[in-house]
Amino acid sequence: MRILLLNPPGDKPYLRDYYCSHTAKGYYYWHPYDLVVQSGVLSRHFEVDYLDANVLNLSKETARDRIRCMRPDGIVFLTGGVCWKEDLAFLESLDVPKRVAVVGTGDVMVSKGRELMTRHRWLSGVLLNFTSHSLDAFFKAWNPERGEVDCDDPIPNMLYRRKDEFIRGVDPGNRYYSFPLPRYDLIPNSKYRIPHGRRGVFASFLTDFGCPYRCNFCFNGKWTHKLRDIDNAIEELRYLKTLHIHELWIKDLTFGVTRTHSVEFLNRMLAENLKFDWVTLSRVDVMDEELLTLMARAGCHTIQFGVESADQGILNSIEKDIEPAKVKETFALCRKLGIRTLAHFILGLPGETESTAKQTIEFTKELDPDFLSINVAAPRMGTDLRAEAIRQGWVDQKVDSVDNSSASAFPQMEIGSIPGMRVIELRNQAIRDFHLRPSYLARKVRDIRSPREAWRAMQNGYTLLRSTYRKPTLQEIMEGEG
Secondary structure (H helix, E strand, O other): OEEEEEEOOOOOOEEOOOOOOEEOOOOOEOOOHHHHHHHHHHHOOOEEEEEEOOOOOOOHHHHHHHHHHHOOOEEEEEOOOOOHHHHHHHHHHOOOOOOOEEEEEOHHHHHHHHHHHHHOOOOOEEEOOOOOOHHHHHHHOEEOOOOEEOOOOOOOOEEEEEOOEEEEOOOOOOOEEOOOOOOOOOOOHHHOEOOOOOOOOOEEEOOEEOOOOOOOOOOHHHOOOEEEOHHHHHHHHHHHHHOOOOEEEEOOOOOOOOHHHHHHHHHHHHHOOOOOEEEEEEOOOOOOHHHHHHHHHOOEEEEEEEEEOOOHHHHHHOOOOOOHHHHHHHHHHHHHHOOEEEEEEEEOOOOOOHHHHHHHHHHHHHHOOOEEEEEEOOOOOOOHHHHHHHHHOOOOOOOOOOOOOOOOOOOOOOOOOOOHHHHHHHHHHHHHHHHOOHHHHHHHHHHOOOHHHHHHHHHHHHHHHHHOOOOOOHHHHHHHOO
C-alpha cells in the first residue's frame, strides 16, 4: 500500500502543524511536523511518499498533477483553522476514487471532524493524535473494495466510518510514548527555516506532547500531557547527527514542565556529547536559574515565552496564571545566561481597552526581547475562548476560518471595550515601533554570527514590516464577517 503524506498547496504560507495553524508573518517556514512524525510510523509497513506543496511553492494545478502521478492508495493531509476551506476544496478537486483512503489531521479536523466527514464522503477518517501509531492500524484495516475500515475493535486516536456509523477510538491514556525515526530522506530539509535559527538546516523534535496548562485561548491544553521515552528521543538525536543536522527546534509546548524528565533528557545530551544548538518554548513560571543554566550548557540558545499581556486582570481572565514581575525576572535570567528570548503577545483579549493595549505595547519595549511576536486574539475552534466569544456575542458562530497572525486579518472578535479594527491598527504600529528602534537594530546587528544569519534577518524584517502595511482583501473581509 502506498501512502502519501500531503501538506496541501496554499494561497499563503500556511503553517498548519501541531494543532496551531496560522500564516507565516516573516520569511520562514517550518516542517509540517505531524507529517514528519507519521513518516516514520507508516514506513514500517507501507511505502511512503511525502509532498509539502506549500514549502515547494507548487500551484494547485502542479500539485494535483504530481499527486495523480504518484497514484497513492492512501492520503494523509494536514490542515488547520486558518485554511481548512481552501485545503478541503483542493482535496475535493483530486476526485480520488472510493478505494483510496483519505485521512485528515490538524486542529479543525479534531474540532469538527464528524461534521466534515458527513459533508465530504471522500474523507475516510481523522487522526486525533499525530504522535500515535493509529494510522498504521487504520491502513492495515482499510478495505479498498468497500471504501471503509474493516475492523471490529475501535482504533485508538481515530475517527472513521464503518457501515455509516461513526467510530471514535479513544486515547488509551499511556503516560509515555515513542515513535520510529522520521524519514528525513523524504523531506526537503534545506527548504525549511526558522527566524531564530542559528544554522541553515534544522530538525523539528519533541520530548513531550500536549500541555498540562489550560490557557483559554489555546487548543493544546485539551490533550493529555504525555512524555516521550528518553531512549527513543536520544536515538533520534544520534540519527540526526549522522545526517549532519546540528540544530533542533524542540517543539515541546512547555519545555521543563515535568522537570525530572527534562533534566534527565538534558543530562543524557551532555553525557553523550550530543552537541546541538536548539530553540524551544516554555513558560516563565517553569524556568529558574538552575534549569536555564543546564539548558544553556546543553545548547539552548533561544526560548519562546507566551507573555500575552501586561495587564494582570487580562492574564487572570484567560487562565494564564503568570505575573508580569515573573516575566521580567525570567527574561533577565535568560539575558544573564546568554539565552535569547522570543516574547509572544496577544492584543484584543477579553477585557482589553485602549489603555491596557498601550500598556502591553510599552511592556514589549521594557522587556526588550530578542524577538517579538504580537498577534490578535482569535476565537480558535475547540477553545474555551471561542465558546465564551459565541456566548457573549463577540463573534458569529459561522466565523470558522481563523488567523490570529495576519496583520491584515479582518477582526473576528468585537469584545465591546475596544473596536476590532483598532486592535489591528495598534498591533501593526507596535510591530513597527518595536523593530525600528535604533537600540534594537544595533543589538540585532551585534547578534549576527554569519552572512546566512544576516541575510535571514533582513528577509524576515522586510517581510514582517511590509505585512503591517497590507490591507485586507475583499475575500478576507467576507470570511471575517462569516
